[in-house]
Amino acid sequence: MKKFIVLGIIFFMNTFFINCQTFNTNQNNNEKIEFKVKKSEKEWKEQLTPQEFDILRNKGTERPYTGAYNMHFEKGIYECKGCGQALFKSDNKFVSDCGWPSYESAIPGAIVYKEDRSLGMVRTEIICSNCGGHQGHVFDDGPTETGKRYCVNSASINFINNKK
Numbered sequence: 285m286k287k288f289i290v291l292g293i294i295f296f297m298n299t300f301f302i303n304c305q306t307f308n309t310n311q312n313n314n315e316k317i318e319f320k321v322k323k324s325e326k327e328w329k330e331q332l333t334p335q336e337f338d339i340l341r342n343k344g345t346e347r348p349y350t351g352a353y354n355m356h357f358e359k360g361i362y363e364c365k366g367c368g369q370a371l372f373k374s375d376n377k378f379v380s381d382c383g384w385p386s387y388e389s390a391i392p393g394a395i396v397y398k399e400d401r402s403l404g405m406v407r408t409e410i411i412c413s414n415c416g417g418h419q420g421h422v423f424d425d426g427p428t429e430t431g432k433r434y435c436v437n438s439a440s441i442n443f444i445n446n447k448k
């Protein structure tokens with residue numbers, strides 16, 4: 285009888301640990317996303333300026349009100365500076381007093397969302413779905429109908445004029 289109890293406990297413990305592992309895997313799901321564009325750190329450093337590298341590859345943030353596109357409202361598309369994938373449309377950009385380019389929505393499929401618990405906050409990080417480049421965060425305090433505010437670094441995007 286004792287044997288069965290011991291076996292039962294072992295079985296229970298195993299189930300418990302397996303569940304924990306499953307839970308952890310889910311938490312880190314986005315870490316395992318395979319991005320189409322894969323480059324070594326050296327290759328990224330050759331392609332990007334130190335600031336762009338810090339933001340796109342190390343999740344850095346440019347200082348507010350310093351970016352080229354904070355108050356930029358020409359008609360066109362904003363592409364990922366890492367890989368050139370179209371991420372945001374000028375039609376979805378709005379004036380925000382947060383100091384960074386802000387959009388009410390992203391081009392469908394262009395962004396991957398990931399929970400970010402750094403700096404003692406829970407935020408949703410936004411990442412280019414093609415190269416994994418960090419773009420910024422999305423918040424639920426947008427002033428437009430979508431209620432979203434995609435807060436993006438100017439240094440991680442390139443503006444492409446519609447006329448070109």
Ligand SMILES: [Zn+2]
Pocket residue numbers: 364365366367368369412413414415416417
């Ligand atoms: Zn990209």
